[in-house]
Amino acid sequence: MGWLIGWSVLLAVAALGTLVSANSLRLRHRVAREMNALAAVPHSDAPSVLATLQSLPAPVARYLELALTTERRIVPVQTARIRHHGTMRGSPDARWMDVRGVQLFTTDPPGFVWWGRARMAPGIWVDARDMLVDGHGGMRIVLESTLVLQDSPSPELDQGASMRVLVEMMWFPVAFLDTRYVQWDAIDERNARATLTLHGREVAAVLHFGDDGMIASFLGQRYRDVDGKARLTPWFGNVRDYRLVSGMRVPFDIDVGWTLAGDSFTVIRFQVDSLEYDVGPGL
Secondary structure, three states: OHHHHHHHHHHHHHHHHHHHHHHHHHHHHHHHHHHHHHHHOOOOOOOOOEOOHHHOOHHHHHHHHHHEOOOOOOOOOOEEEEEEEEEEOOOOOOOOEEEEEEEEEEEOOEEEEEEEEEEEEOOEEEEEEEEEEOOEEEEEEEEOOOEEEEEOOOHHHHHHHHHHHHHHHHHOHHHHHEOOOEEEEEOOOOEEEEEEEEOOEEEEEEEEEOOOOOEEEEEEEEEEEEOOEEEEEEEEEEEEEEEEEOOEEEEEEEEEEEEEOOEEEEEEEEEEEEEEEOOOOOO
16 A cells, blocks of 8 residues: 555656646746737837937936947947846845846837746745836746736836836946936936836936946835735845946846835845847747
């Protein structure tokens, strides 16, 4: 009887492994379709008008003069793809999880699809997909490619994804010059406010520029899930390790977090592995 139970367990494990593998492949195909949908969104009817450096607040002009070669100031990026590794957690007392991800951006209109895989425990993985496609956000979280933990579009997710694409333009900074979508307001010699307008929605973040003239940090308001309810919460990021890629100086190290009751905590730490520009939507 013992051998029968043993074989039954082995068969069950094998069947579960087969199911997870099949669902993992389906998930990959789903993300690929979403990236294709992102790339297929029609461009704006308004002609592209790039701001001149002279028209921008002083710290923004200094930053873009450093971040963009002369040629890049007049040559827009259509798409960008980032591959990264890092760690993430959901709360200050949660355990850090290793994560790897890939993200495709489009610039006209601004949007993205990000897919990450985080290791919750040895042999246990959770997939997360965040996106902003045609102005609409969406977060999908799946355990072991099979059990859907979250998949609920909402206006709050639209806002959060819009905030994300605004600050992540630092990975293709020529987009900061596109006056169809981005407007700048001066604050002082080290800070400026960037506002993204997309599908009638506006989101804004304050960018802080360091001693070297590059973006050092950002601060905005983004919706955060609190016991199933979306709460607008201060959201920040720190940026470092700039490198020159395809005529643009971009950061390779970033951490992002929340500020709650005056206390800040980091939830994401990412290091860029590769950056590609004007690529197709494939993974």
